[in-house]
Amino acid sequence: MTEKTAHQCWSWVLPSLLAISLVLTAGCAGKASSHRNSTASTGSNxxxxxxxxxxxxxxxxxxxxxxxxxxxxxxxxxxxxxxxxxxxxxxxxxxxxxxx
The missing domain is CATH 3.10.20 (Ubiquitin-like (UB roll))
Known part of the structure; x- marks a missing residue:
């Protein structure tokens, strides 16, 4: 019984961790590019x-x-x-x- 419960737990923990890491990575990438674009748009020629x-x-x-x-x-x-x-x-x- 314990083996089945542990397997069920890992079946949702691993995808959840992967999803969280992807969200954090996407969030950081979006902030960096928007900062770069705002600097370039207000920037100098x-x-x-x-x-x-x-x-x-x-x-x-x-x-x-x-x-x-x-x-x-x-x-x-x-x-x-x-x-x-x-x-x-x-x-x-x-x-x-x-x-x-």
């Missing part, structure tokens, strides 16, 4: 990319070209330093504004 000679560079958006260039240079310095690169060699290699 200019971007710039800065790279060091060694290490990771930085990409940034800004409302003007000069703001985007400064932000990307700051990001490049930060990321190059973290990645073991050369932060003092960061240069903006691309900067433009997209048409609206």
């Amino acid at each position: 200019c971007y710039a990319k800065a790279l060091p000679t060694v290490g990771e560079g930085g990409l940034a958006w800004g409302s003007t070209l000069s703001i985007a260039r400064k932000k990307s240079l700051d990001n490049c310095i930060r990321y190059a330093g973290r990645s073991g690169g050369t932060p003092d060699t960061c240069k903006v290699v691309m900067a433009e504004c997209k048409n609206q």
Whole structure:
């Protein structure tokens, strides 16, 4: 009798746990994408990319070209330093504004 009761219990516990994990995963994915979309819709139309000679560079958006260039240079310095690169060699290699 105990064996049958345990089997019945597992027959609904496992699908329930799977359903809960799927709901939580879907909820997190929806929040992340809506945040990303709201940032992009209110975002800036200019971007710039800065790279060091060694290490990771930085990409940034800004409302003007000069703001985007400064932000990307700051990001490049930060990321190059973290990645073991050369932060003092960061240069903006691309900067433009997209048409609206």
